[in-house]
């Protein structure tokens with residue numbers, strides 16, 4: 448039987464230290480018992496810290512010759528749109544099923560229970576556009592992997608996938624099989 452992120456999330460510890468650590472909260476037993484939900488409301492409520500984070504991402508990608516930033520529904524929109532604004536790049540959404548009105552490419556992917564569907568508008572990218580994909584957190588990698596495949600199906604090249612947080616030890620990077628970066632890595636202890 449497939450093991451899922453939330454089943455692994457009972458205990459976690461930070462790998463190394465980072466100025467962002469103080470802004471990451473772990474909420475036990477949300478949305479269900481045994482889950483350690485990672486959230487960061489204090490980061491979003493602190494303009495200098497939020498700005499610093501976005502500027503650090505921008506510094507990382509300044510010389511990457513990006514054409515576009517793709518944000519994942521829904522928390523990837525927070526960081527992706529802010530970074531696109533900072534870098535003066537186009538921003539494109541990958542949304543959950545049924546939200547995009549024009550012609551879409553779609554992909555089903557695995558969630559904790561059952562599957563979900565992501566969609567991207569087929570004309571949202573130009574052929575060979577160099578794309579950065581942004582979400583808030585990488586766990587088992589299914590979400591990011593599905594997004595990368597969608598970007599490639601509509602003609603984009605995935606330069607990197609970036610998140611605020613990586614839950615390490617869940618095989619997310621291996622599943623993704625594309626370059627990945629997160630400033631914060633949190634080891635998940637079984």
Ligand code: AMP
Nearest residue numbers: 452483484485584585586587588589590
């Ligand atoms: P995965 O597909 O397993 O890599 O899951 C990543 C997606 O699920 C991201 O969009 C996250 O926002 C969300 N997610 C998964 N696990 C957690 C967690 N422990 N805390 C907060 N968000 C999570």
